[in-house]
Amino acid sequence: MPIEQAAFGTTKSGRAATLFTLTNANGLIAKLTDFGATLVEMHTPDREGRLADITFGFGDVADYEGENNDYFGCTVGRLCNRTEKARFTLDGREYQLAVNDGANHLHGGLERALCRVMWNARTSETDQGPAVTFTCTSPDGEENYPGTVEAAVTYTLTSDDELRIDYRATSDQPTPLNMTNHAYWNLAGAGSETILNHMVMINGKEHLAATEDLIATGELRPVKSTPVDFTTPYAIGERIEEATAKYAGGGYDLTYVIDKPTGQYGLAARVIGPNSGRVLEVFTDQPVVQFYSGNFLRGQTGKAGQIYAHRSGLCLECHQYPNAVNVDRFPDIVLRPGRTYRQTTSHKFSVA
Numbered sequence: 001m002p003i004e005q006a007a008f009g010t011t012k013s014g015r016a017a018t019l020f021t022l023t024n025a026n027g028l029i030a031k032l033t034d035f036g037a038t039l040v041e042m043h044t045p046d047r048e049g050r051l052a053d054i055t056f057g058f059g060d061v062a063d064y065e066g067e068n069n070d071y072f073g074c075t076v077g078r079l080c081n082r083t084e085k086a087r088f089t090l091d092g093r094e095y096q097l098a099v100n101d102g103a104n105h106l107h108g109g110l111e112r113a114l115c116r117v118m119w120n121a122r123t124s125e126t127d128q129g130p131a132v133t134f135t136c137t138s139p140d141g142e143e144n145y146p147g148t149v150e151a152a153v154t155y156t157l158t159s160d161d162e163l164r165i166d167y168r169a170t171s172d173q174p175t176p177l178n179m180t181n182h183a184y185w186n187l188a189g190a191g192s193e194t195i196l197n198h199m200v201m202i203n204g205k206e207h208l209a210a211t212e213d214l215i216a217t218g219e220l221r222p223v224k225s226t227p228v229d230f231t232t233p234y235a236i237g238e239r240i241e242e243a244t245a246k247y248a249g250g251g252y253d254l255t256y257v258i259d260k261p262t263g264q265y266g267l268a269a270r271v272i273g274p275n276s277g278r279v280l281e282v283f284t285d286q287p288v289v290q291f292y293s294g295n296f297l298r299g300q301t302g303k304a305g306q307i308y309a310h311r312s313g314l315c316l317e318c319h320q321y322p323n324a325v326n327v328d329r330f331p332d333i334v335l336r337p338g339r340t341y342r343q344t345t346s347h348k349f350s351v352a
Contacts, residue, residue: 003123004021008035018033022155025129038073039055055185055190063302080322093146108143148171161350170341185271189276190313198236204289210249218329284346290315291315292315294314
């Protein structure tokens with residue numbers, strides 16, 4: 001089917017937003033908007049073939065600019081996850097970023113973070129399926145990051161029932177860059193009450209130790225014999241209270257080191273919705289995946305009156321090591337002139 005476009009409201013600055021609808025040969029539907037290069041809806045079938053939207057979002061761009069948007073489906077950067085004390089030193093110069101998560105920096109900053117700006121959009125029909133490429137220019141000094149960054153994010157809904165996300169970026173000055181997508185999933189359908197019955201497998205034998213305010217320290221810890229071990233499938237709710245008592249974050253909010261060779265593309269996690277039979281598998285070439293169990297959701301109202309209750313959605317955010325700008329032992333995430341930042345993460349949908 002051709003890629004459809006529809007009006008999606010107007011931003012505070014007066015720019016018109018657009019909603020793009022991708023449909024693959026098997027009838028799966030992805031809807032995206034140019035505000036924040038955001039995934040708005042993802043419709044997949046259950047074991048009976050019934051389609052439902054399984055990701056969180058809003059029905060108008062105005063709500064994405066509002067205080068109830070917990071990064072639903074958006075492209076996060078320049079630095080995703082948390083940066084300690086909202087600062088870093090690069091080539092001898094210290095940069096102070098926005099303090100927007102306690103004393104720290106979260107997901108790229110405030111009004112000019114990549115998730116809060118309008119991107120340009122171009123649609124295409126590829127051999128794999130329909131696609132939308134979003135591009136933006138983040139100027140030198142935006143959110144106090146150095147360098148002008150030219151970023152592109154392409155979403156492709158493939159004939160193999162994958163939503164593939166390809167990231168590319170360049171910079172005219174050295175700058176740290178670590179991007180991800182922040183989709184929330186509930187395989188019973190967005191707005192369903194809980195994800196605690198979802199079965200999760202995470203392909204990671206180690207997680208990153210973190211402070212009480214969820215800052216990665218540089219220490220790697222084994223998951224074996226702990227309530228955060230998902231190397232074999234567990235229901236999220238089976239051990240979440242034990243995990244809450246032992247780890248920061250009010251539930252699961254941990255970074256797992258994916259068990260695969262560095263830079264290679266492989267399986268990060270698998271989620272099964274037992275009632276619907278829907279299966280979500282996440283593949284990536286990134287080294288870590290952040291598993292978050294929706295601990296800070298607070299009953300926001302989303303699309304079509306859906307209520308996003310506490311622990312009613314989960315996130316699997318694939319990216320480079322968080323807080324790498326402040327931890328020497330982590331791999332370098334500085335993008336320098338003449339180099340290209342590249343990342344690919346795919347969400348594959350099926351039924352069991």
